[in-house]
Amino acid sequence: MDPRLQRRVQRYGWDKAAAHYETYWRRQLEPVQSQLLRQTSAQRGESVLDVACGTGLVTFPVAEQVGSTGSVLGVDLSEGMIAGARTIAEKRGIANARFERMDAELLALEDATFDAALCALGLMYVPDPRRALAEMHRVVKPGGRVVASVWGRRVNCGWAEIFSIVDARVSSEVCPMFFQLGNGTALQDEFAAVGFTHITTERISAQLRYATADDACGAAFDGGPVALAASRFDDIVRAQVREEYLASIDAYRDGTGFAIPGEFVLVSGHRA
Template sequence: AVLCGLGLMYVPDPDTALREQHRVLKPGGRAVAAVWGRRDRCSWAGIFPVVDTRVETDVCPLFFSLGTGETLKTVFENTGFTDVTSERIQTTLRYPSADAACLAAFVGGPVALAWARFDDATRAEAQADYLATIEPYREGAGYAIPGEFVVVRGVRL
């Protein structure tokens, strides 16, 4: 089996990556991939314009491309997988504090490289701007931020 959790959206050529997964599987082997879903269903996505105003990045415009429509399912089918299924999963990302929400978004997410280059003043501004984008999801001292995953499964014949 091959499992790729939240990795394909960082790959410049997902078709090649999935063809390689297909190649290394034995007949009957299964592949599963999960990516973030539609940008408008991932309320934490406000992080991208916050970072984009401070540094140029190529990640942001492409990050949700595999999660729109049936894109990832089509890539699976086009790279030789059969019995391909696709599922959208709604979730809530829960953080106990503003610091925890910012840590997950800036340090553990797709903008980590840009974040590492920010000076302290830029980090403070970016955090304040990001917290403003997730303010509608505040629950007490923490946050409950809606999100969506797309999980696609396929089999090598």
């Protein structure tokens, strides 16, 4: 895919998803987000960058960790996500976190500015993940740390049929290599390629729990990566894709809801 087109798809797709993201993904992503926060190990007084911050699921816990003497900058390509994060920060009275719309591959930030940088489940959507990692490497101070998480292997993510179901009706144009960074040592290799040292890798399995079929479908079609494509469906097509998606996750029924398997890869490294 043309990188410019991919960036537009991501920007406007996540604008569509922004209003639903917290509802359908906050609790489901907690296991990997918590481990990412532990790996980042933000300390009081530090300056931290959160790339592809979304609505701040990770940004706000980091802001609490660094305290009033520290600061967090959350950046995202989606203006909808940034607007949502700013609203949450204002409602909660969080003064040490700010948010800016910014491309992960071209961070408008000075070199060696941050003590740490992180990217929670954002690199799958970037046309050139290595370039984004190189930018994070550039903006952290010598000795600074970077932590990133991505979805794992497709075979271990029970919701993955959503892409083929949607693409059979309308091209989702979501990153065709969505699961590539979750295979083998792919993400670890990207960290090494841009010069990180002391690299560690962890693979995490989790269950994405949804209380009802409506919640499972809301996460898949309204709050996730195919939101832009799904917004083009009429009522008939939407009913068809809903039925097919529910059939694809039927094996994971848990009472009236679902416990859908998911896998994540988490990699950390230091700037020498």
